[in-house]
Amino acid sequence: MGRSHFKILNGEEIMQEIILKTPAKINWTLDVVRKREDGYHDISTIMQSVAIYDEITIRRIPEREIKVGVSDPNIPEGKENIAYKAAELMLDRFKIDEGLHIYIDKNIPSAAGLGGGSSDGAAVMLGIKSLYDIDITFDELAYMGSTVGADIPFCILGGTALAEGIGEKLTQLPFTDEFWLVIIKPDFNISTGEIYAHIKIDDIANRPDNNGFIQALCERELERMARYGHNVLEEVSAKFYPGIYDIKSDLYGAGAVYTLMSGSGPSVFGVFKDRDEAQRGYKLLRDKYGEIFLTHTIAK
Helix, strand or coil, rough: CEEEEEEEEEEEEEEEEEEEEEEEEEEEEEEEEEEEECEEEEEEEEEEEEEEEEEEEEEEEEECCCCEEECCCCHHHHHHCHHHHHHHHHHHHHCCCEEEEEECCCCCCCCCCCCCCHHHHHHHHHHHHHHHCCCHHHHHHHHHHHHCCCCCCHHHHHHHEEEECCCCCCEEECCCCCCCEEEEEECCCCCHHHHHHHCCCHCCCCCCCHHHHHHHHHCCCHHHHHHHHHHHHHHHHHHCCCCHHHHHHHHHHCCCEEEEEEECCCCCEEEEECCCHHHHHHHHHHHCCCCEEEECCCCC
8 A cells, every 4th residue: 555756867767755554453362372582472473454554654865864753742753763773674784875764644553552663664664675676575574574573574464464483473364354343542551571571471371272263263253253362461461451451341341242452452452243333332432532443454
């Protein structure tokens, strides 16, 4: 999803700017398998693109520098920004002797478990690939992206996928149907590092059945999805922020059939039987929550 602008240089049409819409993600399920020697955790999670978008504008500039602007003043614009890191990686790796101006028009909530930063980083890598006509496969690009952020490989792939390892091992799933969701981001943020630091692998009693969930998902069996789906980080996050369970209760009360915290939170999604049910649920809850989205899943 994008558009681009060109200029003519020495008789050749050169792409100067590209604008990309980049979607958020949810975790249909999330299991933490083990802690690795390098301090990271191996996970097994089913990830899904959803129709909440940031818009990323990437423009070539002659100076060898990276400038990042963001519509949200709470998000850093320097080297701490994942889009900056992704751009720096691409310029260095492919020895590009130019710079970039990147502007991020934010709509995906930050620090929300919805992959907003990773989605922006993925869009920057894909945009630079197009701007400079770089000959690299999506698998190679995804592997590069994993060095910047664990969710970037999925955000490059998009659609529905099983992610394993630290998120870099992806299996695309044959799900092209559409589910309607209500997603609520409460008015507090959660540190992913803090949540992983408090998880005790041996104490996890309730884990998702990813194989069962994948079958139920492809067959649109919402009740079975609810039976097989789980996020092992939810109990950890809810110890610090019990409001997560309140949101789940509100979503169920509004008609959702399956609700879950996404990623390490704090956003919670509810899956509804159809668009009309989701719209009714959204209308019931929109006055209670400041950041609430009526949206749907998107295929690759």
